[in-house]
Amino acid sequence: MSLITVMPSGKSFEAAEGVTLLAAILAADENLSHNCEGKAACGTCHIFVHEGRKGLSKVAREENERLDAIVGVGSKSRLACQAKVLGTENIKVELLGFGSGV
Numbered sequence: 103m104s105l106i107t108v109m110p111s112g113k114s115f116e117a118a119e120g121v122t123l124l125a126a127i128l129a130a131d132e133n134l135s136h137n138c139e140g141k142a143a144c145g146t147c148h149i150f151v152h153e154g155r156k157g158l159s160k161v162a163r164e165e166n167e168r169l170d171a172i173v174g175v176g177s178k179s180r181l182a183c184q185a186k187v188l189g190t191e192n193i194k195v196e197l198l199g200f201g202s203g204v
């Protein structure tokens with residue numbers, strides 16, 4: 103289990119190992135766009151991970167390529183639909199509140 107904290111709401115909840123950040127965030131009733139339903143194709147689930155990056159699955163090629171195409175991407179960027187919780191660290195994410203995808 104990892105404790106996930108979502109900014110700006112400040113809501114915290116537990117997420118089991120193996121679930122995506124997108125699934126965990128939606129299950130907690132937070133709003134996060136996911137126009138391609140988790141296929142790394144739209145970029146609308148782009149978030150910043152402020153703490154606990156090592157507690158997430160590594161960035162795979164599809165995610166990297168999609169992130170490359172998004173404006174406003176930084177070193178903390180992940181696609182929530184691709185980042186899986188490893189259960190080893192607590193994680194703090196920031197929902198960006200704008201459609202940064204294509």
Ligand code: FES
Nearest residue numbers: 138140145147183
């Ligand atoms: S939901 Fe489309 S890239 Fe994550």
